[in-house]
Amino acid sequence: MFIFRLLRRLVLIICIILGAIYAYDAYQSYQGTNRVSKAHTTVEQTIEKNEDTLSRWERIYRMLTFKEKVEIALYQRVSKDTWVKSDVIPDNAKRALIAIEDKRYYKHGAIDVLGVSRALYVNAVAGETVEGGSTITQQLVKNLFLSSKRTMTRKAEEAILAIEMEHYYSKDEILTMYLNTVYYGHNFYGIKEAAEGYFGTSPSRLTLGQCAMLAALPNAPSYLDPYTNYKGAKARQKLVLEQMVDQGMITQAEADYAYTQDLGLDN
Secondary structure, three states, X not given: OHHHHHHHHHHHHHHHHXXXXXXXXXXXXXXXXXXXXXXXXXXXXXXXXXXXXXXXXXXXXXXXXXXXXXXXXXXXXXXXXXXXXXXXXXXXXXXXXXXXXXOOOOOOOOOOXXXXXXXXXXXXXXXXXXXXXOOHHHHHHHHHHOOOOOOHXXXXXXXXXXXXXXXXXXXXXXXXXXXXXXXXXXXOEHHHHHHHHHHOOOHHHOOHHHHHHHHHHHHOOOOOOOOOOHHHHHHHHHHHHHHHHHOOOOOHHHHHHHHHOOOOOOO
16 A cells, blocks of 8 residues: 555656646747747758657657667767767856756756746746756757657656656766757757857867857747847847856856957857
C-alpha cells in the first residue's frame, strides 16, 4: 500500500509539473510573445515536418536510443566544421545565456518547477513575457527533436527527453550543445556562425557586449534582428547585462562599458 501511495503521489506531482509547464506555454502563446518555437529556416521546417510524421513507436524507440539520436540531430542542424569546443567558448557567452534564459541552471534538474512558477507570476504581473520558464535543457531537446505544437503530449515528451539529456550529458556538455546549435537569426546556427556573421570575429574573441547581444537573440531572432531592429536588440542586450549584474556574474561598471561599446556589427 505504501508503494502504491508513493507511486500515485509521484504521478500527481508529474501531472502538476506538466500542467504548469503547459499553462506557461499557453500563456506565452496568448501574449503572442513566444517567437522562439517557430520554425525560422528550412532546416527547422524540415525537422518539424519529420517530427510530425513520427509514429508512437518511433518516438518510444527514440527514447530508448536517445544518445545515438542526439548525435544525429546535432549535425542535422549544424555541420561538424562549425562546432566549437567548450573550452573555446568564452565564459561570458555561457554566463550571458544562463543569466537571461535559465538563471538556476546549475541548481535544478532537467525541469525547473520553481522557475516555471516564478515565470508565471512575474510575467502575469508585468503583462508581458519578461522571464522564461523552460530550462536550457528543455529548449535544447525542443530545438533538436520537437515541433512547435503546444500540446500536453508534446510537453510530456519534452520533459522525458530533457530528463534523458541530463542523464547522459553533463551541464557543461548540454550548454555547449545549445550554444553550438541555437538559431541566432540570418540563417546563423551556433555561436561560430553568429560570431563570424554578425561581428566578423571568432567565438574566442567575443567581447562581453557581443556575448550579451548573442544571448539576447534566440528569444526572438527575427524580431530582434540587430540590423532591422537595433533599438529592440540593444534593449534586450541591456536586459541580459542587467541580469548578469543581478546574479553577480559581472560588475555594474563592466555592464555599463559593454553596453556602450561598439559591437562592430559586420554589414
